[in-house]
Amino acid sequence: MLLIVDDDLAIRTSLKLLLKQAGYTASAVAGPAEALAAVRASAPQLVLLDMNFSAATSGADGLGLLAELKALAPQVPVVLLTGWGSIALAVAGMKAGAAEFLTKPWDNAALLQTIATVLALHAPAAQPAPGAPTRRELDRQFALGAIVGDDPRLLAVLHQVGQVAATDASVLIEGESGTGKELIAEALHQNSRRRGQPFVKVNLGGISSSLFESELFGHRRGAFTDARADRVGRFELANGGTIFLDEIGELELASQVKLLRVLQDRTYEVLGDSKPRRLDIRVVAATNKNLAELVTQGRFREDLYYRLNLITLRLPALRERAQDVPALARHFVQQLQATYHRPALRLSPAAAHWLQEQPLPGNIRELKNLVERTALTTPHDELTPADFQPTAAPTPRPPAAPEATLPAPGTMTLEQLEEQMIRQSLAHYQGNLSRVARALGLSRGALYRRLEKFGIPTGE
Ligand SMILES: Nc1ncnc2c1ncn2[C@@H]1O[C@H](COP(=O)(O)OP(=O)(O)OP(=O)(O)O)[C@@H](O)[C@H]1O
CATH class of the missing domain: 1.10.10.60 (Homeodomain-like)
Incomplete structure (x- = not known):
């Protein structure tokens, strides 16, 4: 049973109807006392709570009720409804334990999608099973093919991937550069119902705020001076599938609000065309920054942060899972056998061990580049530590005198x-x-x- 809490009869009625039509059992109450009584009588699967009760009640009342609901039934997810203007209230609610928030006026399809996602995430089957699964067990259940490794820290992430892939929850992937965030994003897509649909990667680090709308939403010919032809935006390309927003921490503040709006409303407008278009999309974002810290520094919008991180996956750095280095290195050697037609190319056991000892601050990407560079500069087939050493850490040259390095004026x-x-x-x-x-x-x-x-x- 889903419980709606709203003091506006019209909203109660329309939400109840919508949920019933979608196949849920729903009941609705008008205020805090009835809501608490209903939860006490029988815990619902989810509470849909309007934070901005009528003029007579304030956001603080909504937050108070949320706190009481969470104290009474901590396991019951609460989805908040707030006005777009009071999004700060939604953020306060998320901090107080709400599962998600929606802004009014809501879009029916987006509301139903959010409810389905939150319910799926809170279903008993989604709770971590006791005992960590092995790599073999994970491979039996999920398509994780391209991801090499069986370090327990990686397996914990892969397990989470498998559990949340099927939901439509937005996922934030955090991890240093080169740790494999893109592969994880692809795995989320491949294990979801959207797998036959597009997976579109957008590198937000490369998009200035002046180009943001045109890149993401597209434009019609003539929408602005340089728009010589129609352009299809990335959101449209990804519609029905998954959009992977890489380097989200690099997004300028002016663009953050535009992204928040589209993620919130699931509609957007193509530049030069005022007809709003609907989006059916799964959002996966990635960053090598600490987004929570950027929020504290005022460089990343808190409301956008909460919109993106319903689920957060943290990828370990390679130095934290050094036991995977030999398998990864062998995997890259295998790829090179095919690329460079050198079927006998292999890694000596000593080289595998030597690689494991290296600091590799650039993580898996650095390891991959190192193996490839070494293979290219080594004429024989078995790669040994001696082959790696000269290419490993390029020794920085001592800085020369400025006159010697700079070209003549x-x-x-x-x-x-x-x-x-x-x-x-x-x-x-x-x-x-x-x-x-x-x-x-x-x-x-x-x-x-x-x-x-x-x-x-x-x-x-
Ligand atoms: N577990 C893995 N198994 C095999 N290859 C991997 C694994 N993780 C990463 N790689 C490879 O390492 C390279 C870097 O990975 P990827 O681009 O996914 O990293 P990233 O974390 O998204 O980096 P950045 O933050 O710089 O965008 C890619 O070539 C990828 O295929």
């Missing part, structure tokens, strides 16, 4: 110099954009924009 523009420095840094850090950005003192977003400007391919 008048021979180069500042822009050309900038381009050359970026190209050199990319080569030096083997294409690891996080390290390049750090070395150049740029944010990843700023680096992406420059790469785009100079037409430099990143190979990512």
